[in-house]
Amino acid sequence: MTRKVAAPCWSCCHQSWPGEQVFIRWDAWMWTASDGTLTLALTHPRYGHSKRYQVLVRGLPGEDTLQHWRQGVLLDGSPTRPAQVRCLECRQGDALLEITLREGRNRQIRRVAEQLGHPVLRLRRTAIAGIGLGRLPSGAWRQLHPPEIVRLSRGAAH
Numbered sequence: 163m164t165r166k167v168a169a170p171c172w173s174c175c176h177q178s179w180p181g182e183q184v185f186i187r188w189d190a191w192m193w194t195a196s197d198g199t200l201t202l203a204l205t206h207p208r209y210g211h212s213k214r215y216q217v218l219v220r221g222l223p224g225e226d227t228l229q230h231w232r233q234g235v236l237l238d239g240s241p242t243r244p245a246q247v248r249c250l251e252c253r254q255g256d257a258l259l260e261i262t263l264r265e266g267r268n269r270q271i272r273r274v275a276e277q278l279g280h281p282v283l284r285l286r287r288t289a290i291a292g293i294g295l296g297r298l299p300s301g302a303w304r305q306l307h308p309p310e311i312v313r314l315s316r317g318a319a320h
Contacts, residue, residue: 214262214289216250217271219280222257223249227278235274237267242274256283 202209223231228249234241246262257280261271272282288295293310306314 210264211291212262212264213266216286216288217259217261217282218284219257219275219282221280222252223280237273
């Protein structure tokens with residue numbers, strides 16, 4: 163039987179178990195599944211699953227900066243795909259953004275934020291493929307619900 167678990171992770175460590183794939187990001191998602199095809203479909207950028215983040219950036223980016231990010235920024239000689247970017251709140255001169263990507267280049271959010279003049283202070287993935295962490299506290303985990311597994315499996319088949 164396939165075991166699928168979604169969990170936020172406090173530490174930036176990498177563990178693996180026989181026959182399982184593990185995807186870990188700092189204070190965000192850890193994906194564990196014995197179904198390697200499903201894991202690949204969820205984590206590889208070519209499948210275009212949305213990944214939502216909360217990002218605290220230094221300074222207050224203006225609407226023109228946010229619009230530039232939304233349209234795509236030149237990174238490594240090619241433009242990034244359009245992103246959904248919105249400001250959730252301003253905190254002591256810094257901004258908390260919600261960013262949704264459909265690609266995942268290496269350190270993309272950090273690199274784009276730096277390029278736009280607003281370095282990342284904190285980054286947390288809050289959802290992948292439409293499944294959010296909700297109120298799950300950092301360090302906790304939960305098994306995916308059967309409807310979530312069915313929806314993810316359908317998406318992996320495409």
